[in-house]
Amino acid sequence: xxxxxxxxxxxxxxxxxxxxxxxxxxxxxxxxxxxxxxxxxxxxxxxxxxxxxxxxxxxxxxxxxxxxxxxxxxxxxxxxxxxxxxxxxxxxxxxxxxxxxxxxxxxxxxxxxxxxxxxxxxxxxxxxxxxxxxxxxxxxxxxxxxxxxxxxxxxxxxxxxxx
Amino acid sequence: xxxxxxxxxxxxxxxxxxxxxxxxxxxxxxxxxxxxxxxxxxxxxxxxxxxxxxxxxxxxxxxxxxxxxxxxxxxxxxxxxxxxxxxxxxxxxxxxxxxxxxxxxxxxxxxxxxxxxxxxxxxxxxxxxxxxxxxxxxxxxxxxxxxxxxxxxxxxxxxxxxxxxxxxxxxxxxxx
Numbered sequence: 001x002x003x004x005x006x007x008x009x010x011x012x013x014x015x016x017x018x019x020x021x022x023x024x025x026x027x028x029x030x031x032x033x034x035x036x037x038x039x040x041x042x043x044x045x046x047x048x049x050x051x052x053x054x055x056x057x058x059x060x061x062x063x064x065x066x067x068x069x070x071x072x073x074x075x076x077x078x079x080x081x082x083x084x085x086x087x088x089x090x091x092x093x094x095x096x097x098x099x100x101x102x103x104x105x106x107x108x109x110x111x112x113x114x115x116x117x118x119x120x121x122x123x124x125x126x127x128x129x130x131x132x133x134x135x136x137x138x139x140x141x142x143x144x145x146x147x148x149x150x151x152x153x154x155x156x157x158x159x160x161x162x163x
Numbered sequence: 164x165x166x167x168x169x170x171x172x173x174x175x176x177x178x179x180x181x182x183x184x185x186x187x188x189x190x191x192x193x194x195x196x197x198x199x200x201x202x203x204x205x206x207x208x209x210x211x212x213x214x215x216x217x218x219x220x221x222x223x224x225x226x227x228x229x230x231x232x233x234x235x236x237x238x239x240x241x242x243x244x245x246x247x248x249x250x251x252x253x254x255x256x257x258x259x260x261x262x263x264x265x266x267x268x269x270x271x272x273x274x275x276x277x278x279x280x281x282x283x284x285x286x287x288x289x290x291x292x293x294x295x296x297x298x299x300x301x302x303x304x305x306x307x308x309x310x311x312x313x314x315x316x317x318x319x320x321x322x323x324x325x326x327x328x329x330x331x332x333x334x335x336x337x338x339x
């Protein structure tokens with residue numbers, strides 16, 4: 001399976017708001033697998049969103065099991081039509097993006113979040129996430145709204161305590 | 164195809180006032196120069212610039228181009244040809260924050276300890292806060308540690324006895 005081409009900044013599609021997924025069918029499952037395969041080819045990616053490969057739908061992958069150090073996680077997740085319903089606390093962390101090669105920067109994210117989404121079968125799922133996994137989810141959900149981490153950069157010397 | 168000119172490193176320092184960056188970069192833009200990575204900050208009451216530049220000639224020519232602005236702002240200017248290139252970023256995986264009452268030797272002692280523990284410094288910023296009567300020293304260091312966090316923590320633990328608060332935090336870049 002060939003990885004899907006990843007759009008890179010400043011491609012306008014990375015700035016677009018994605019449409020909800022309405023069809024939960026084998027093609028969607030196949031796409032999610034293809035998207036995972038694509039992320040696997042990148043440099044240590046822990047998530048990817050559908051618009052990064054030009055599919056303008058609200059689907060993203062979150063996988064905190066791939067963190068270098070063990071972190072709290074819910075395993076590899078396919079999040080479809082995700083929405084953050086609650087958030088608490090703030091933390092600074094360094095982020096990069098498959099669509100923005102050779103640049104990383106500091107971003108403030110909520111420390112803990114609650115989100116609801118649909119899984120690959122269309123079932124409603126909810127998660128409480130914290131720390132690194134919550135950061136991944138916020139980064140990927142931002143992609144679905146056309147927001148890049150570049151839009152959220154804070155001073156490179158920002159130093160809220162990492163948790 | 165012509166080889167690109169080598170990168171030059173411009174360093175400029177002078178009393179901080181509005182317009183230094185705009186005037187310097189306007190001259191460089193006007194001759195078609197390319198800017199690479201830059202770092203600019205206020206240190207004391209001075210404004211300091213480090214800037215990668217190419218395409219504006221050799222060091223003497225660049226100094227000549229900037230002479231008028233340099234004189235207007237009373238800046239100290241230095242230009243060196245450097246063996247540098249873009250897209251050579253490295254990601255820090257450890258952060259060390261140090262603070263204490265100000266005294267001499269903090270940077271030398273802490274960085275020597277970090278070196279001994281295998282840490283390579285990628286970014287260091289320090290400042291003196293508090294008051295003139297009771298100054299405090301704050302230092303933030305980002306770097307890479309091939310051996311992980313533990314050797315760094317063990318190595319800096321001794322500073323607690325010397326009145327320094329040292330916090331070591333692992334960093335992980337989230338990429339997605």
